[in-house]
Amino acid sequence: MLSDMNAPQREAVKYLDGPLLVLAGAGSGKTRVIxxxxxxxxQECGFDPRNIAAITFTNKAAKEMQxxxxxxxxxxxxxxxxxxxxxxxxxKMLRTEAKAAGLKPAFSILDSSDATAIVSDISKETEKSxxxxxxxxxxxxxxxxxxxxxxxxxxxxxxxxxxxxxxxEYERTLRAYQAVDFDDLIGIPARLLASDEELLExxxxxLRYLLIDEYQDTNxxxxxxxxxxxxxRGAFTAVGDDDQAIYAWRGADVENLRNLxxxxxxxxxxxxxxxxxxxxxxxxxxxxxxARNEKLFDKKLWSDMGRGDPITLFIAxxxxxxxxxxxxxxxxxxxxxxxxxxxxxxLYRGNHxxxxxxxxxxxxxxxxxxxxxxxxxxxAEIKDVMAYLRLVANGDDDxxxxxxxxxxxxxxxGMSLEALGRYAGERHIGLFAAMFETGAEHALxxxxxxxxxxxxxFINRLEWRARTEAPRLLLEDLLRGIGYETWLFEQFEPKEAxxxxxxxxxxxxxxxxxxxxxxxxxxxxxxxxALITMLDKRDDGEERxxxxxxxxxxxxxLEYKHVYLIGLEEGILxxxxxxxxxxxxxxxxxxxxxITRAQRTLTLSHCERRKSGRESRDCEPSRFISEMGExxxxxxxxxxxxxxxxxxxxxxxxxxxxxRLAGKVLPGS
DNA sequence: GCAGATTGGATTTTT
DNA sequence: TCCAATCTGC
Numbered sequence: 001m002l003s004d005m006n007a008p009q010r011e012a013v014k015y016l017d018g019p020l021l022v023l024a025g026a027g028s029g030k031t032r033v034i035x036x037x038x039x040x041x042x043q044e045c046g047f048d049p050r051n052i053a054a055i056t057f058t059n060k061a062a063k064e065m066q067x068x069x070x071x072x073x074x075x076x077x078x079x080x081x082x083x084x085x086x087x088x089x090x091x092k093m094l095r096t097e098a099k100a101a102g103l104k105p106a107f108s109i110l111d112s113s114d115a116t117a118i119v120s121d122i123s124k125e126t127e128k129s130x131x132x133x134x135x136x137x138x139x140x141x142x143x144x145x146x147x148x149x150x151x152x153x154x155x156x157x158x159x160x161x162x163x164x165x166x167x168x169e170y171e172r173t174l175r176a177y178q179a180v181d182f183d184d185l186i187g188i189p190a191r192l193l194a195s196d197e198e199l200l201e202x203x204x205x206x207l208r209y210l211l212i213d214e215y216q217d218t219n220x221x222x223x224x225x226x227x228x229x230x231x232x233r234g235a236f237t238a239v240g241d242d243d244q245a246i247y248a249w250r251g252a253d254v255e256n257l258r259n260l261x262x263x264x265x266x267x268x269x270x271x272x273x274x275x276x277x278x279x280x281x282x283x284x285x286x287x288x289x290x291a292r293n294e295k296l297f298d299k300k301l302w303s304d305m306g307r308g309d310p311i312t313l314f315i316a317x318x319x320x321x322x323x324x325x326x327x328x329x330x331x332x333x334x335x336x337x338x339x340x341x342x343x344x345x346x347l348y349r350g351n352h353x354x355x356x357x358x359x360x361x362x363x364x365x366x367x368x369x370x371x372x373x374x375x376x377x378x379x380a381e382i383k384d385v386m387a388y389l390r391l392v393a394n395g396d397d398d399x400x401x402x403x404x405x406x407x408x409x410x411x412x413x414g415m416s417l418e419a420l421g422r423y424a425g426e427r428h429i430g431l432f433a434a435m436f437e438t439g440a441e442h443a444l445x446x447x448x449x450x451x452x453x454x455x456x457x458f459i460n461r462l463e464w465r466a467r468t469e470a471p472r473l474l475l476e477d478l479l480r481g482i483g484y485e486t487w488l489f490e491q492f493e494p495k496e497a498x499x500x501x502x503x504x505x506x507x508x509x510x511x512x513x514x515x516x517x518x519x520x521x522x523x524x525x526x527x528x529x530a531l532i533t534m535l536d537k538r539d540d541g542e543e544r545x546x547x548x549x550x551x552x553x554x555x556x557x558l559e560y561k562h563v564y565l566i567g568l569e570e571g572i573l574x575x576x577x578x579x580x581x582x583x584x585x586x587x588x589x590x591x592x593x594x595i596t597r598a599q600r601t602l603t604l605s606h607c608e609r610r611k612s613g614r615e616s617r618d619c620e621p622s623r624f625i626s627e628m629g630e631x632x633x634x635x636x637x638x639x640x641x642x643x644x645x646x647x648x649x650x651x652x653x654x655x656x657x658x659x660r661l662a663g664k665v666l667p668g669s
Numbered sequence: 670g671c672a673g674a675t676t677g678g679a680t681t682t683t684t
Numbered sequence: 685t686c687c688a689a690t691c692t693g694c
Contacts, residue, residue, distance in 0.1 A: 058683065087684045111684080128687070182684045217683095250682065352679050355685065370685095372682080531684065553681045575680055590681080612678085 002036065005029075012237070012270045013037045016045065019234035019264040021215070021257070023241060025301045026286075026596035027277030027559065030239050034211050035065060037237060038081065039072035041209055049073070049080040051208040053229075056085055057217055059531070061557070065213070082207065086222050088531055090185035093192070093203065095527065100196060101188050106523065108179040108390050108397040109530035113378070115181045117399065118173055123166045130159075136250075137163040138170060142183040143219045143251040145190065177430070178396040186221045193228040204231055215240030215260075219251040227263060234264050242297060243290050246553060246590050248583070258296055275301045275596075277559050279308025281631050282602050286595045288629035293585045301596070310633040313604045313625060318616065319353075319567075322607050323360035326564050329603065330547060331364050333562065341367055345548040345560035347594050349573045353566065354549050367546035372554045377529070381488070381500040382507055388478055389526040392463045396430040405455055408487035412455070416448035432456065471522040472512030479504065552594045563598035565591075568606040568622040591624045604632065 002010045009029060012022045013036050024030035034054060041047040054069070056062045062084050070078025082089070091109070098105040116135050125131045137160060141151045148168035155161040174180060180188065193200045210230055212218070215238040218226070230236040238260060245254040261267050275283055283301040316322035330344050346357050354370055361368045377386070387403035405412050423443035424434035434440055435452045458481060465474055479485065484504065488497040511525055548560060567573060574587035595602060604625060609616045625632060
């Protein structure tokens with residue numbers, strides 16, 4: 001059964017004598033190991049699939065793992081597995097243990113923009129970078145399980161002192177709304193498991209074996225959950241790669257790898273070093289580079305796929321020339337090798353770097369897609385509809401109330417809401433409850449109260465129906481009831497309104513399908529959508545034959561035949577802030593992640609000069625280039641930069657080649 | 670003095 | 685691309 005795996009992979013699947021850490025290098029088949037191990041536990045060891053939990057960081061990874069594991073298992077077993085993100089597991093625990101957490105089971109989940117809006121309200125801070133600093137400081141404390149009181153005494157400077165004050169008020173606000181943020185989805189379950197023995201035992205019985213993916217990305221809260229659930233039995237397999245830890249800035253702590261060894265002295269460590277993705281030369285360069293980092297575990301990737309092409313480095317005059325050159329290289333390479341555009345990826349440090357590349361690719365008429373971008377559920381129109389659903393599920397959700405009551409406009413403005421807010425504040429209740437109280441009749445003029453109560457009745461009717469009726473019909477009635485389509489077309493240009501309305505339709509369809517397939521009520525669905533991101537949208541992006549543009553961070557876990565790493569300059573990669581903050585090692589890992597995305601060829605580039613303001617400055621090539629050793633082919637130093645004529649000649653050559661190929665291909669296809 | 674236009678500069682992102 | 689700071693025209 002395991003004959004198609006290599007020895008360490010097989011060992012990792014079969015090892016069940018205690019806690020296991022699998023150090024899985026890039027492209028070493030870690031998902032394979034996890035899914036096979038799940039199948040092994042069920043088929044060979046008699047585990048009930050309901051007692052196995054696999055935890056990932058993204059919905060995408062969870063979905064992929066679910067599919068692959070189900071494929072290996074027979075019948076319904078796959079469906080019974082608990083494969084989810086940390087956050088989804090947290091939601092599940094919180095919904096069942098809501099009472100112990102002091103929450104109603106229908107609590108709301110606030111996304112980052114909701115949370116940021118609340119922090120902004122409390123702190124009166126509107127400037128983006130300072131607001132973001134506050135939010136991330138608070139989030140950092142929450143992930144370290146530090147309560148507001150402790151944060152206040154730890155505050156190191158003026159900004160932290162402010163953050164601590166905001167943090168306290170923020171937590172109070174969330175509880176008043178019966179809402180939790182993303183950090184709470186991990187933090188509150190961790191607290192519950194730690195403080196309630198009976199509850200802990202119940203969950204330990206329920207989840208008897210844990211498999212954790214991307215372990216190097218865990219924060220201390222997440223590690224607490226793992227440790228508590230696994231208990232002293234240590235029935236878990238953690239899979240990770242310390243060389244690919246690139247998320248320290250958002251709370252991930254590679255130290256958790258070391259902690260695993262101290263907390264579980266009997267921890268077994270298995271390394272997966274055979275890589276099935278890249279040619280040896282690429283791996284050698286990656287190994288040489290990463291060897292510069294202080295390491296806990298030594299690891300050397302190798303491959304039996306052959307040595308491969310040399311790694312090319314080219315030096316461009318400036319950013320425009322770099323982009324132009326990348327576009328040109330992709331075009332000629334593609335036509336020469338008759339490959340697909342989707343075999344090529346351009347990777348960079350910051351999103352803004354994509355812009356020049358886009359322009360250059362468009363000029364060459366090369367199709368491209370930019371990975372990432374705005375997620376479906378972040379769109380205003382989806383958030384509008386979600387606000388109604390959140391309010392239907394949880395009347396205490398004031399942010400949802402405000403958004404719903406003002407979208408579309410129904411004659412309730414800032415004045416009425418402020419008056420209602422004052423009254424609700426005095427009475428220590430939510431806005432929704434406040435407007436139905438007799439006292440509200442004195443606090444607000446009838447002119448304002450009447451439409452408010454009409455709105456309230458509308459929500460109450462929906463709430464009543466939501467308990468029994470199918471989601472699709474109800475959603476359609478909701479949209480009709482608030483005249484959302486009409487409102488969209490009043491607000492926006494026809495084209496814009498059309499797209500937005502289509503998004504809403506897609507949302508309704510998706511909810512409707514879910515309701516029919518899984519027999520879920522609207523209430524149940526509402527409580528899970530906050531965590532779901534792209535739906536199946538990602539698929540159409542992958543199906544188009546297009547060059548992939550991506551940040552290095554977003555490229556983790558993906559692979560491409562031909563990779564172009566651009567902007568390899570001091571200040572960009574490594575980034576200035578990281579150089580100043582002494583965070584070179586994480587930048588080096590980022591470079592490592594980029595290199596190991598490549599299967600066949602890797603092309604590096606940097607600029608000689610970059611314009612900043614009116615004049616342009618010299619740039620220094622990234623230290624990482626020389627740190628890759630001799631596998632990088634240095635460009636010929638003939639001194640002369642290519643002239644306009646040289647470039648014209650290359651364009652002509654390329655055009656001729658395209659024409660030739662087109663001529664050959666056309667008659668047949 | 671202000672709204673609208675233009676210019677310039679940019680860490681990284683998921684839940 | 686997106687956002688904020690600066691500039692222009694009234």
